[in-house]
Structure formats: C-alpha cells, structure tokens
Amino acid sequence: MGSGKTTSFHIALMAGVSQATVSRALRDSPLVSEATREKVKQIARDLNYQVDRSAAGLRSGQTRxxxxxxxxxxxxxxxxxxxxxxxxxxxxxxxxxxxxxxxxxxxxxxxxxxxxxxxxxxxxxxxxxxxxxxxxxxxxxxxxxxxxxxxxxxxxxxxxxxxxxxxxCENRLGGEIATRHLLSLGRKRIAFFGEKDERCPEFRDRYAGYEDALAAKGIEVDPDLQFDARGKESLGAAAVERLLASGTRFDAIFAASDLIAIGTIAALREAGLSVPGDVAVVGYDDIHAASCITPALTTVRQDxxxxxxxxxxxxxxxxxxxxxxxxxxxxxxxxxxxxxxxxx
Amino acid sequence: MGSGKTTSFHIALMAGVSQATVSRALRDSPLVSEATREKVKQIARDLNYQVDRSAAGLRSGQTRxxxxxxxxxxxxxxxxxxxxxxxxxxxxxxxxxxxxxxxxxxxxxxxxxxxxxxxxxxxxxxxxxxxxxxxxxxxxxxxxxxxxxxxxxxxxxxxxxxxxxxxxCENRLGGEIATRHLLSLGRKRIAFFGEKDERCPEFRDRYAGYEDALAAKGIEVDPDLQFDARGKESLGAAAVERLLASGTRFDAIFAASDLIAIGTIAALREAGLSVPGDVAVVGYDDIHAASCITPALTTVRQDxxxxxxxxxxxxxxxxxxxxxxxxxxxxxxxxxxxxxxxxx
DNA sequence: CTGAAAGCGCTTACAG
DNA sequence: CTGAAAGCGCTTACAG
Missing domain, CATH: 3.40.50.2300 (Response regulator)
Structure with a gap:
C-alpha cells in the first residue's frame, strides 16, 4: 500500500464503492448487496486487511x-x-x-x-x-x-x-452426593475439611449437603468432625494434624476442594495411614491433578x-x-x- | 456529568486548562507544570475519570x-x-x-x-x-x-x-543435571522418555544433556533406553508399557516433562514396581502437581x-x-x- | 509551559 | 441498497 497501513478507504477505492459500504460489507450488514459484499471481502482478504479495533471501538463504544x-x-x-x-x-x-x-x-x-x-x-x-x-x-x-x-x-x-x-454449582447437592458416596461404602465417621461460615458460601453449602446426607441416614452431625481449611494443600495437611491431635475417631474425610483433598491424602500417608484402607477421601472440583495422584481422587466434578x-x-x-x-x-x-x- | 461519559474536555473545563494539557498531565508529561498536573489529576480522581483506551489507541497507534x-x-x-x-x-x-x-x-x-x-x-x-x-x-x-x-x-x-x-531454559544443562543426579544415586540403566528429534528441540537438548552426563561417567548411551513421549501423562504411561514389553533392563527414568513423569510413575506402580525403590524417576518443569504426587517428584525447575x-x-x-x-x-x-x- | 487544530480509522445517523 | 458527512475521545505536531 505504499505508505502507511491499509484502511477501509483503500478497500473502498479498489472496490469502487464508498468507505461506509466497505464498513457495512465487512460486518455482514444486510444493507449491502450480496455482490458488493463478496467483492469487498475478497479485496480485504487479498490486501490482508483487518479492521482497526481501536477505531471501531471508539466509534461504536464497544470493544468486543x-x-x-x-x-x-x-x-x-x-x-x-x-x-x-x-x-x-x-x-x-x-x-x-x-x-x-x-x-x-x-x-x-x-x-x-x-x-x-x-x-x-x-x-x-x-x-x-x-x-x-x-x-x-x-x-x-x-x-x-x-x-x-x-x-x-x-x-x-x-x-x-x-x-x-x-x-x-449446586453445592449443597454436591456435598450431599459426596457424603452419600462415603456412607454407601460403609463409612460412618466422616470428617469435613472446609470452613462453613458466611465467608465461604460455597463451602458452607457443601457442608449443608453433608448434613443432609447424614440426616437422611439418621446419623447425628458431630461438630468435632468439622475442621477449617481454605483452598490450599498445606491447609488440608494442617487439618489432618489437628484431626489426629484431637483424638476424634474417623474413617473418612470429605474435603471441600481437591486442593485440600490432595494435601489431606499426602498428610495421612505421612502419618502412616492408608488411603482408602484406613481413611476414605473425597474431594471437590475435579482438577487435573485429581486423576494424577495416588490413589486417584474420587471427587465431585464441576464441569x-x-x-x-x-x-x-x-x-x-x-x-x-x-x-x-x-x-x-x-x-x-x-x-x-x-x-x-x-x-x- | 449530566449526559454521557466523562471526557478529558470535562476535566479541562473544570481545571481551567485546555484539553491537550489534561491529556499531557495525565500521562505525566514533563511539559506540564507540577501545579497543573496535580490539579488535573485531582479532578480526574474526583470524577472517576479514566482515559478511553480506544481513543488513545487510535490516535497513538499503541494499545499498551x-x-x-x-x-x-x-x-x-x-x-x-x-x-x-x-x-x-x-x-x-x-x-x-x-x-x-x-x-x-x-x-x-x-x-x-x-x-x-x-x-x-x-x-x-x-x-x-x-x-x-x-x-x-x-x-x-x-x-x-x-x-x-x-x-x-x-x-x-x-x-x-x-x-x-x-x-x-538451558535444556542441555538441565538434562545433564537430572541425569547426573540419578547417576550420583547409583542408578546405571537410565531410560529417557521423550522425543529427541528436530520437532521437539527442547526435548532434544535435554537428551543431549543426558548423553553428556553418561559420557562423563564413561557409560555408553543405549539407544534402546530412549522412548518417544510427548507432554501428556497417558504418553508417559504408554512409554512404560513399551519399556516393560521390551525386556530392557532399567533402574531409572528421566522423563522430559513432569506430565510424562507423572504418567510414568502411575504406570510403574500399576505394574507393581515401587518408586523409587525399583525405579527412580526424575521429571522436568516443576509444575504444581509435581510436589503433590506420591512420591513427590524430583524434577528440574524452570522458574x-x-x-x-x-x-x-x-x-x-x-x-x-x-x-x-x-x-x-x-x-x-x-x-x-x-x-x-x-x-x- | 500552554493552547488551537488536525487527524487517527472507523460506525452511524441522515438523505436519497 | 448506497454515499456524504459527522463524530467517537484522544494524542501530537505546530505555534507561541
């Protein structure tokens, strides 16, 4: 194009139409005839032309x-x-x-x-x-x-x-599904790793689902089995330590996120407990690492x-x-x- | 602002300067006096004004x-x-x-x-x-x-x-470091999982480093110990199968990426081999999952x-x-x- | 140090 | 269906 960048004016000149028509044709406006549209588009392609987004954005007020x-x-x-x-x-x-x-x-x-x-x-x-x-x-x-x-x-x-x-995600339902799975495998003393207050509404809802599942089985919720943890491995491991130190009996852990679950499993094994032999663990999210760890993590997937x-x-x-x-x-x-x- | 969005003209009007001066002041141009700059900036803050990037981009040709x-x-x-x-x-x-x-x-x-x-x-x-x-x-x-x-x-x-x-990354050096580590731990039959041709220049260089380390120890490179694998877990697992099927003796695997290493470890354990007992595995990258798996993966970190x-x-x-x-x-x-x- | 003016390349009424 | 014109809100010579 000799000097400077290719603009819609260059296309217009070559197509023998006005610049406004070029603009319309390129955006597939119904106001432009099929023939004109095709001609304009072909020339634009040949010239490697791309609409300037800054200009379009300024005029239209939309950035796309x-x-x-x-x-x-x-x-x-x-x-x-x-x-x-x-x-x-x-x-x-x-x-x-x-x-x-x-x-x-x-x-x-x-x-x-x-x-x-x-x-x-x-x-x-x-x-x-x-x-x-x-x-x-x-x-x-x-x-x-x-x-x-x-x-x-x-x-x-x-x-x-x-x-x-x-x-x-239907977090309450998700929490219920995870807990029900553990119950169906015969686990009775299920710990919950995750905060359950207003500050973590998703975890809170998962906890509510956990309560639902226990209630449906007639099992009383034991508050001593809930341990705060945010979404990091290290905090899952920390929760394991507290759980172990508390002396509370448990045979399963529902971790409110996969990251927590991964830290949990590592800490359990470090403590000499086998997963799932001694303790079953279920997570939440289905992140990529969930399928990579040993044992592969059973979890609740949010697509x-x-x-x-x-x-x-x-x-x-x-x-x-x-x-x-x-x-x-x-x-x-x-x-x-x-x-x-x-x-x- | 009554109608429409706040522009540099509004700021100019309130500051009692020209619109051009507002533009300069906001960009910390040395052409504007300290006092003017401060006044303009204060008004812009008060009005919650932000420069329109489309307009700036169109005029300056830079999008930042x-x-x-x-x-x-x-x-x-x-x-x-x-x-x-x-x-x-x-x-x-x-x-x-x-x-x-x-x-x-x-x-x-x-x-x-x-x-x-x-x-x-x-x-x-x-x-x-x-x-x-x-x-x-x-x-x-x-x-x-x-x-x-x-x-x-x-x-x-x-x-x-x-x-x-x-x-x-200095891939050749990285490959040498990884291999040297395995050698220092007494491993002698080290397999390499990764392609080593022109199509994967990074893997190729890591393989060259692997050869360097072996050469430095006077160990001959055995081409039967190299198995193609791209950067996915499943391909690490597939390489394990081929290695096992080949009957080639080995006591360690250098995987050209952590993803390959993770798939490799899972497959080895599935096959009843212990890591690191029977087979030592080293990876490359230091992705997050590397520290989460069991055993935690020794790897070459690229910061x-x-x-x-x-x-x-x-x-x-x-x-x-x-x-x-x-x-x-x-x-x-x-x-x-x-x-x-x-x-x- | 400041201002008046031009112009970046489009989209969009407006008129036909 | 098409064109001439305006204008989006800035930055940047240019002049002082």
Whole structure:
C-alpha cells in the first residue's frame, strides 16, 4: 500500500464503492448487496486487511472484549491460583472466541483498584470474576461495580445483590452426593475439611449437603468432625494434624476442594495411614491433578466447560441489556480410587 | 456529568486548562507544570475519570496490550494445556501489569489463522507464544509474522530465524543435571522418555544433556533406553508399557516433562514396581502437581516467574524498536522423593 | 509551559 | 441498497 497501513478507504477505492459500504460489507450488514459484499471481502482478504479495533471501538463504544479477573490471595507466597480457575479461563477464552470476543486477563489482589479499571476505560465490555467466592470481603468492590453500571458476572454461590449475576454449582447437592458416596461404602465417621461460615458460601453449602446426607441416614452431625481449611494443600495437611491431635475417631474425610483433598491424602500417608484402607477421601472440583495422584481422587466434578459457557452467555446477555438468570450447574460424582470399594 | 461519559474536555473545563494539557498531565508529561498536573489529576480522581483506551489507541497507534497465545493440541480431547504454561501466563500478566500493559489471552490451535489477528487489527502491540516449541510445524506461521513485521517472542529453544526472539531454559544443562543426579544415586540403566528429534528441540537438548552426563561417567548411551513421549501423562504411561514389553533392563527414568513423569510413575506402580525403590524417576518443569504426587517428584525447575519477566522484557524491547537478546535461563534441580537416597 | 487544530480509522445517523 | 458527512475521545505536531 505504499505508505502507511491499509484502511477501509483503500478497500473502498479498489472496490469502487464508498468507505461506509466497505464498513457495512465487512460486518455482514444486510444493507449491502450480496455482490458488493463478496467483492469487498475478497479485496480485504487479498490486501490482508483487518479492521482497526481501536477505531471501531471508539466509534461504536464497544470493544468486543471481555475481562476475566482471577482473584489471587495476597497471603500466598507462591502466587498460586486454584488450577480449577485456570482451566476455566481456558474454556472462557474459547467460549468468548466462538462469539467473536477477545479476553483480557488479570490476576488481581484484593487491595487493587480493579473495580473501575476495565469498563470505564473502555478496555472491555464486561467483566467475569473468578475466585471471588467470599462475598463478604468483596462487598465494597461489587457495590462499586454496580454503581458504575458495570457489566459483570461472578462464578460462585448466589448472594445478596447478585441476582442474575452468578453461575455456580449446586453445592449443597454436591456435598450431599459426596457424603452419600462415603456412607454407601460403609463409612460412618466422616470428617469435613472446609470452613462453613458466611465467608465461604460455597463451602458452607457443601457442608449443608453433608448434613443432609447424614440426616437422611439418621446419623447425628458431630461438630468435632468439622475442621477449617481454605483452598490450599498445606491447609488440608494442617487439618489432618489437628484431626489426629484431637483424638476424634474417623474413617473418612470429605474435603471441600481437591486442593485440600490432595494435601489431606499426602498428610495421612505421612502419618502412616492408608488411603482408602484406613481413611476414605473425597474431594471437590475435579482438577487435573485429581486423576494424577495416588490413589486417584474420587471427587465431585464441576464441569468447567459448561461453567465457562454459562458465564460468557450470561455476561453477553447483560451487555446486550438483558437481565439474565443466575444458573446452578449440576455436580457430578467422579469415582476413582480414594474411597475404596470400587473396581475400575 | 449530566449526559454521557466523562471526557478529558470535562476535566479541562473544570481545571481551567485546555484539553491537550489534561491529556499531557495525565500521562505525566514533563511539559506540564507540577501545579497543573496535580490539579488535573485531582479532578480526574474526583470524577472517576479514566482515559478511553480506544481513543488513545487510535490516535497513538499503541494499545499498551500484549497478546499471549497458548498453543493447544487439537488432538487433545480434553482441551488440556500444559499447566506449566498456565502458571507462566499468570506471571506474564503480573509482569505486564507492572509495566502498565494489559494482557489478551487466547488458546489457539495450529489450524487457526492467528498470525494476523492481533497486531494488524490493533488489538495488541506484540505477541508472546507459549507452547510453540515445535518450530517445524510453525515455520509458516512464524514466517508470516516476520513478514508482517509483527512484534513477537517465543518461549522455547532458540531456532533458525529466531535470534532475539526466544526465552528458554538451558535444556542441555538441565538434562545433564537430572541425569547426573540419578547417576550420583547409583542408578546405571537410565531410560529417557521423550522425543529427541528436530520437532521437539527442547526435548532434544535435554537428551543431549543426558548423553553428556553418561559420557562423563564413561557409560555408553543405549539407544534402546530412549522412548518417544510427548507432554501428556497417558504418553508417559504408554512409554512404560513399551519399556516393560521390551525386556530392557532399567533402574531409572528421566522423563522430559513432569506430565510424562507423572504418567510414568502411575504406570510403574500399576505394574507393581515401587518408586523409587525399583525405579527412580526424575521429571522436568516443576509444575504444581509435581510436589503433590506420591512420591513427590524430583524434577528440574524452570522458574516461570523469571521466564515470564524475561519474555515481557524482551517483547517490550522489540516493540520499542530495539533488537533484544535471546535468553537461556538456568535450570535448577529440585530434589524430592522420587529418586530415593535422600532424607528431607 | 500552554493552547488551537488536525487527524487517527472507523460506525452511524441522515438523505436519497 | 448506497454515499456524504459527522463524530467517537484522544494524542501530537505546530505555534507561541
């Protein structure tokens, strides 16, 4: 093109039409005749032309970009993000790409001022929040996003003020399924590793499902069998130590996440206990590592592909001005070797 | 602001300066007096103003965005990406954020036409390629990027036409370190799991290091001990089967990646062999799962934080018009339990 | 150090 | 179905 980059004006000149028609043809506007459209597109291809997104974004006010924010615990020394969210990120980019959206990604800490970084600056049309399950800590930020009329959706339990903004798993049902599985294998003294208060609504719901399953069997819930743990291996291991030190009898552990379960199994074996011989362990999420460890982890799967698709769809609905409905995806038990009693 | 969004004109009006001065002040131009700058910034803060990136991008031709492309094997049924790249992605976003760049991410398949998607369309100022180690397959695409004068850098071994574009690990040294470790523990019949041809330059270099270490001990390389495997667990397991079926004697395995090593260990145990008792196993990468499995995997660490920082720096150098130098980061042996002979 | 003006490359009323 | 014109909100010569 001699000087400078190829623009829609160059295409227009070559096609013998106006620049506006080029713009319309390239976007498949029904206002353009089939013949014109084809001619324009062919020339664009030949010239290796691509619409300038900055220009299009400025004029239209749309970026066709979604921002995905992954929460990162600032206390974590190793900058580790739950692998489940990482895999979801992959599915989000694919779901977005199918709808012709790009994905901007950032790992954010609680202290940072992300709440206005994206939409106000016209970097993205909407935001997906991953790992922001603890609504109590994020209340201010979420409030701010709402006041700024930002388009955003959240992965996690539904919560106050989040109607039509959440996609999650039926955590209570998931907790019940996991516990029922352990009970069906004859385990009676099932410990729960995970916090169960408002700060972790997903864990709280899984605990409620745990209670449901026990109640259905007429087994009383023993509060001494619940041990706090957040989503890290080391905290699963720490919970094992506390459980062992407490002297409480147990023959199974329901870990509220796979990461906790993995740390739990390692600590149990370190303590000379066999899994599943002495203790059966079930996790939650079905991260990749779950199938790699020995014994392979029986867990409750939250399909990340479906989750990502639902999040993207819900966000696009909101961007389009719709209301959208929150969704709870069905959990699914994946039976492997960590609970015993099963031939594969 | 009554109608519409807040723009630099609103700020200018309130500050009693021209819009151009607002633009300069917000970008910390030295052309603006300290006093004016502070006044403008304060008003911008009060009004919750953010520069419109589309407008800035259109005028300046810079997006201050980097695209990270992760290669995804289309033969993979589970859309899985090597966790090592995922963790690197996190570090890339952090390194970019520190330099005030956003990161666009996409999981791309070989067949897709990504080579012109990003820069020509003004979506990003440069591209980071992750998982494109097999330069043979990507030659055409890389050629195309070069012809389009795209700014891009690659994680992997240096290769023809990639001077000043690669950041990688000293793979040969890493292979030597891993092998030397096994030798120092008395292992003599060390199998290598990984392809060793041009198509996998990183694995090839690790194999060369393996040969170096054996040669230094005066041990002849036995070609019967090399088994092809790509970066997936199942292929590590498949290599174990072939090794066992071959009847070749062995007491250790150097797996060219952690994923291969994890599949290898699982298959060995399935076959009734103990790790490290019967067979010592060493991996490569130090992914998160390496420390979670039993026995914990001894491996060669490639620091993802350093790698990400080097990739971003190199890319920004190129974007700024500089040449930049390719870099090889030092590998580091991480000793855990999968090779035995070590008290921790 | 500051301002008036041009212009980046599109999309979108508006008119036909 | 098509075109001429306006304008999105900035950054950047240019002039002072």
């Amino acid at each position: 970009t979604l921002a995905t924010l992954l929460f990162e615990d600032e206390t974590a020394t190793d900058n580790s993000v739950n692998p489940y969210f990482l895999s979801m990120l992959g599915h989000i980019t694919r779901a977005a790409a199918r709808r012709d959206y790009d994905v901007l990604v950032a790992f954010q800490q609680l202290s940072e001022n992300w709440h206005q970084h994206y939409e106000i600056s016209n970097r993205a049309d909407g935001i997906i929040l991953l790992g922001y399950g603890n609504y109590v800590s994020f209340e201010d930020k979420l409030d701010r996003l709402r006041r700024d009329d930002a388009h955003f959706v959240v992965w996690g339990a539904s919560g106050p003020g989040l109607d039509g903004r959440t996609v999650g 990340p592909r479906a989750a990502a698709g639902a999040l993207v769809d819900l966000l696009l609905t909101r961007i389009a001005g719709g209301k959208g409905d929150s969704r709870q995806l069905p959990p699914q038990l994946v039976v492997r070797n960590s609970c015993g009693g099963v031939k594969i | 965005t980097l695209a990270t492309l992760l290669f995804e094997d289309e033969t993979a049924t589970d859309n899985s990406v090597n966790p090592y790249f995922l963790s690197m992605l996190g570090h890339i976003t952090r390194a970019a954020a520190r330099r005030d760049y956003d990161v666009l991410v996409a999981f791309q398949q070989l067949s897709e036409n990504w080579h012109q998607h990003y820069e020509i369309s003004n979506r990003a100022d440069g591209i980071i390629l992750l998982g494109y180690g097999n330069y043979v397959s990507f030659e055409d695409k890389l050629d195309r990027l070069r012809r389009d004068d795209a700014h891009f850098v690659v994680w992997g071994a240096s290769g023809p036409g990639l001077d000043g574009r690669t950041v990688g 993802p934080r350093a790698a990400a920082g080097a990739l971003v720096d190199l890319l920004l150098t190129r974007i700024a018009g500089g040449k930049g130098d390719s870099r090889q980061l030092p590998p580091q042996l991480v000793v855990r339990n999968s090779c035995g002979g070590v008290k921790i």
